[in-house]
Amino acid sequence: MQLQPTASHFIDGEYVEDPSGAPIDIVYPATGEVIGQVFAATPTIIERALDSAKAGQKVWAAMSGRERGRILTRAAAMIMERNHELSVLETYDTGKPYQETSAVDATSGADALEFFGGLAASLTGEHIPLGEDWVYTVREPLGVCVGIGAWNYPTQIACWKGAPALACGNAMVFKPSETTPMCALKVAEILLEAGLPKGVYNVVQGMGEVGAALVNDPRVDKVSLTGSVPTGKKVYAAAASHMKHVTMELGGKSPLIIFDDADVENAVGGAILGNFYSSGQVCSNGTRVFVQKGIKEKFIARLAERLGDAVIGDPLDEATSFGPMVSERQMNIVLGYMAKGKDEGARLVYGGERLERDGFYLAPTVFADVTDDMTIAREEIFGPVMSVLDFDTEEEVIARANATEFGLSAGVFTSDLSRGHRVIGKLEAGSCFINSYNDAPVEAPFGGVKMSGVGRENSKEAINHYSQVKSVYVRMGDVEAPF
Secondary structure, three states: OOOOOOOOEEEOOEEEOOOOOOEEEEEEOOOOEEEEEEEOOOHHHHHHHHHHHHHHHHHHHOOOHHHHHHHHHHHHHHHHHOHHHHHHHHHHHHOOOHHHHHHHOHHHHHHHHHHHHHHHHHOOOOEEEEOOEEEEEEEEEOOEEEEEOOOOOHHHHHHHHHHHHHHOOOEEEEEOOOOOOOHHHHHHHHHHHOOOOOOOEEEOOOOHHHHHHHHOOOOOOEEEEEOOHHHHHHHHHHHHHOOOEEEEEOOOOOEEEEOOOOOHHHHHHHHHHOOOHHHHOOOOOOOEEEEEHHHHHHHHHHHHHHHOOOOEOOOOOOOOOEOOOOOHHHHHHHHHHHHHHHHOOOEEEEOOOEOOOOOOOEOOEEEEOOOOOOHHHHOOOOOOEEEEEEEOOHHHHHHHHHOOOOOOEEEEEOOOHHHHHHHHHHOOOOEEEEOOOOOOOOOOOEOOOHHHEEOOEOOOHHHHHOEEEEEEEEOOOOOOOOO
């Protein structure tokens, strides 16, 4: 399989290159080797992408919802058929183990295309009777949407943003993270092959300045970002200055609350999924693990045992279950947080260091006796670092869990389902779990409150963020006027 992309960008139905753009190395996180290179979009490339999107959107919007849906579901089937090669590419792009990418990355993207492909024909308006008169509504596309992706799920995010946008009749210009530039190009290629008109889904590479140029362009009607809170604030402000529609899927410092009546084995499993899957590089992770004092030591002991079963190695080996960080930069950021955890007096239970091997590997790390004011309990780390905090009462843990600027996710483990629902009902978060963690089916809305974002991805909710409603008042009789 060719790792080096055919070209850096995919515009108007074909691969496009402009080597005058800044070069961006593609680094394989498992070895640190440069395995390819793309070039950042120049103003000429950006212009071409937006022009093609503007033209392609008109063609796409003129098609029926059923025609659009058929193309999206065909693309979903093609992604599933090519899951192996797409998963290998995702592993090269991110460093995540093939065991993981083959199960949740391209498959989740296919789920989104299939789900929204199925919805496309159902996006109708309503009839509102007003006596003799009446109003009807029409759901219309927004126009040209810009998607700005993160590096942790490049294939999935390209589809999570593209699928609802396309189902509603919009065109998209997608900018992947410069850290993981390859996978979105394959999504664009497959969509074209499935029958998507040229120009409807374009991919351009680049750093922040390329994103800024897209966000500020008057041809763009909607911006959807997955990224950090600081980046989100900048993009949100820029979009607001042009009155553009936005969806912001940002970071978190989510609480995972484990009561002393919880099934410990399941709670440990949930904590592992909420802290160490994708080497901890998941925005919704439950990195503040509140464990009721009665089972704290039992929980920590069993957690340490199960972390010993992690298979750390070559991500392309199907036996490997824990891979490297996505980049040297991210690895060093996380090492800094590990040092802060030790310096501020947290008890290191497991890990806490870089592993002695090629690539950007860190040990899965657990700190216990963490207090609410410690840096590792307040700031998003985006790496395999779990903070275990203990608590006494339900009221106490709810107040502490909510004492954060973030509000993306929250989880509760308990055998008392009444308490599970009661506690979740009081937690300030958008995507929540009871006796589970980090499930993200496309049928369910995904998104946060407070600093964790605006709007929702996936589910029928996403349709509202990629379409607008026109109302038409129809008068059946004469018009009365004062003069």
